[in-house]
Amino acid sequence: MLIEDIKVSYREIPLHTPFKTALRTATEIESITVTIHLANGVIGKGEAAPTWVITGDSAQSIQAALEGPIKTALFHQDIRHFQTLLTAIQNSCVGNTSAKAAADMALYDAYSKWLAIPLYQLLGDHQPIYTSMTVGVDDPAKMADDAKKWVEAGYSRLKIKVGAKPELDITRITAIREAIPADVLLRLDANQGWQPKQAVQLIQKMEKIGAGIEFIEQPVKAKDLDGLKFVTDHVQTPIMADESVFSPQDAFTIVSGHYADLLNIKLMKCGGIQNALSIANLAMVHRMPCMIGSMMESSFSVGAAAHFASAHPNVIYYDLDAPLWLIEEAEVIDYQGEKLYLSSSAGIGAVNESEK
Structure with missing residues (x-):
């Protein structure tokens, strides 16, 4: 064929x-x-x-x-x-x-x-997916208001963007924590915005005040693996490598040297589902759980990532809210609050006539 x-x-x-x-x-x-x-x-x-x-x-x-x-x-x-x-x-x-x-x-x-067959059936089993919702970096009061809005909309996991003006990050997290219930999980993403010693100081302060942080993504520069390991070794909160992991080779470096506790897989970084499978399998051998994430991208490519994640037993965290920020309606994914339902049609989903 x-x-x-x-x-x-x-x-x-x-x-x-x-x-x-x-x-x-x-x-x-x-x-x-x-x-x-x-x-x-x-x-x-x-x-x-x-x-x-x-x-x-x-x-x-x-x-x-x-x-x-x-x-x-x-x-x-x-x-x-x-x-x-x-x-x-x-x-x-x-x-x-x-x-x-x-x-x-x-x-x-x-x-x-x-x-x-649906793509998830080709890849393996099908497990439920519950996405986090992102709160963009802003002044503390605005971020607290946004967090409260998303919790009221039914999200039990919030991804909080930090790292821009790090001196404000403790204030941001404190404001958010005060605005939402204690059982809502916070995931912080510094997007490489902290220096290693600064990251340790900030995270230890958050641990001391009981900020309820589930894990923290990419606290330092992508290439600063020594800095990433320094942070991982000096805090109790799990540290997730994101921009530091593009390829299966990068993943091998991270897991074998224990530079981080968790990996964030994104199809746009690693080159697609084939390499995503390699990364998730490699991490599973080393008992290092993974998250599926995405860039700010269309619902179709996020749908492909969701099919992969729903089928892999080592992908246990999900950050797939990008389509909810777009003005167009999502295709191939049905968002019901924080829960995602995938298309049961063959492949990732249907191709519209206009795209043929």
Whole structure:
């Protein structure tokens, strides 16, 4: 069953509310869609979102990789050589993890549609998913109000963005903690915004006041593995590596040296589902749990991540609220409060007629 055509398109999707982190403020996202057309009419879809400050990928570079070396690697190949094609995507060019992720998920989508099963069934079992909701970095009072709003909407886990103006972070967390019930879990994401000693001081203060922090993501710069390990070794709160982990090789370094307690897997960082599986499997061997996260991206690519996460036993944390920040209605995922329901149709979900 040959791949007869590969098409690439571009669109912009506005956010209904600005999304603020220590690295950037987003008011819209760019999304690049790739569709793989099989000879029998089956269409596989994948999407990528450029995030300059994390992956280094732009919309232009994603499109160029998809229309160039990745298309060359897949065009007129047989979908029945599925694993070989997944590897060909990864070997088609250096870097370009977002473009590879889009092509990877399109291939997974096409293959599971060809088999007439949902993607999660191809990958394994299907377990429930409960996402956290993000509170963007802002002044303490605004963040406390936002946190209260999301708790009232039914979220029992909040991801709190910190790291911008670290001197305010204790005040931010104190304000949020005072505004919401004690049983609501807080997950902090510093987005590389702290220095190692500063991170230890801040986290120890939060531990002392009983801030109820479940874990903290990427407190220091991505390349500062010694700093990451310093923080991990000097606090009681679990530390999660995010921007420090792009590839299975990065994951091996983190888990073998115990630079962190947890890993955050994102398809745009690691190049797609194939590498996400490798990272989750590797971490499972070392008894290091994982979270599935996403960039600010479309519901379709987040849906692909959710299929992967729901099927893997070592992915036990979920941060998949990105589509809820977009003005368009989510596809392939049904959000019912904090619980996600995946499409039971074949593949990741249906492809609209306008996208064929």
